[in-house]
Amino acid sequence: MLHWLAAARAALVPAAPRPDAVLVDLGCGAGLLAPHVAGKGYRHIGVDRSPSALRQAAEHGVQPLAGDVQAVPLPAEFADCVVAGQILEHVVDLRAAVAEACRILRPGGLLVLDTLAATALCRVVAIGLAERLPRIAPRGVHDPALLVDRDVLVAEAAQHGVELALRGLRPSLRDLVAWSALRRSSVRMVPVRTTAVLFQAIGWKKG
Template identity: 70%
Template sequence: MQTRRRSHGDAVDAVARRNDPRQYDEFAAEWWRPRGAFAMLHWLAAARAELIPPAPRPDAVLVDLGCGAGLLSPHLSGKGYRHIGIDLTASALAQAADHGVTPVRGDVQRVPLADGCADVVTAGEILEHVTDVRTAVGEACRLLRPGGLLVIDTLAATAVGRFLAVTLAERLPGGPPRGIHDPALFVDRSMLVRTCAEHGVTLRLRGIRPSLTDLLRWWTGRTDHVRMCRTPSTAVLFQAVGRRG
C-alpha cells in the first residue's frame, strides 16, 4: 500500500494543527509498514525492548503507555509479560489487539488502571505529545509495583532537539509526518528526573540516535530496519530508565 500523498494545502493544515491526534487515524495504514510514515517508531520499539528484562514472576504485567498499534509487541515475545496497551486512538488499538496486546482506551494523563498493577511501565515516544508531562509521569510511576521498572524514550526540549526532530526531520524522506510533533511539548530532562524522583523512581538518562550506516542503507532500500545507537548527548532523543523504590 502506498503512503497517502498530501497536497501543499494538506501539509500546511497539518503544521497548523500540530500534535492533533486525528493524524493517527489518517495514517492508520502506516503503522506496520517498515518503510511507512512511522518507520522510526519500529526502530525505537526495538531499542526500548532491549531495556526490558524477562518477566520477574508468573503473570507479570507490562503497561505500554501510548502503545499505538502495538509496535513493541513483537519484541516482547518470550519475555513472559501480559502486555496492556493504553492509547486514545481506537484505530491503533484495534491493530494492537491483533498483535497480542490487551487494549485499553484511555489518556496517559488519567490511566484507568489500579495503583501498583505493573511490573514494567513503558512510555515510548508519548511524553512529547502530552500537555501535562508531570501528570503523565506521575501516572506512570503510580502504576508501578515496588521494584517495578520504568522505561521512557522521548524528545528533549532543546533548540537542537527541536531543529533536528521538527525543522529538519519533517522535511526528509522517511521522516515523521508533517505536524506530528509540537516542539513546545518536548520534554525538559531535569524536570523529568525531578518528577520521577518525587514519585520514588530514580532515573538514569542516555542519548540515542539512528545508526548512520543503517540509515543510509534504509534510505537506499537495502534494509527495513535501523539500529539505534547510544550517544553521549541527551539533547535530542533520549532513553530514561529507573526502578520504583
C-alpha cells in the first residue's frame, strides 16, 4: 500500500519551480516516492533514521540524509517542496515534526503530507482491519496513541505560515478487487469527503 500512497503523494507535487529546486522527503524510507517525482526536476533529499532504508533510497537516486523528522538536520528555508508521507502517525511529538517541516520550507514553497487520523473509525479501519489483511500493512505497525489529531496538525502548520487544506483518501475499490485477485499490480488512491481515516494535506508557505 505504501507504493500506492507514494504515487498519490507525487501527484500533488508540481514541476520544480527553478533549476536548482530541492524536494525534501521526510521519513523517506526506501525511496518509494523517487520514481514518481524523478522527472519533475528536483534534487531529491531523503531524511530517515534507518541506515538500511537510506541505502535503499540512494539506489533510487535519492540523496540520503540521516536524521529525525522532529529535528531535521537542514537549514531554515532550504526546500522548495517538503513531503512527509505515512510518517507523522509514527512520531511522538507531532508539533515538533510539523514545525520542522515548515521551518525548512522556503516562502512560497509547498508542503505535502499524508497520514492517518486520530479517530475511532481510523482505529477500526487502519489498525483493526488493514493490519489483518495480507499485503496491506504489517500487524502492529501503528500505535493508536500516535494517530494524528487533524486540528493540531492544521493549527501547528498555520502557526508556522502554512495554511493546510485536507482531503480524504482511499483505495479504488475496483482496483483493490483486481489487485486482490492478482490481476493488477497497483491500486489507485481516490479522494473521498471524509478525512476521518486516511487523508492528505497540502499547503503553501506564506512569504
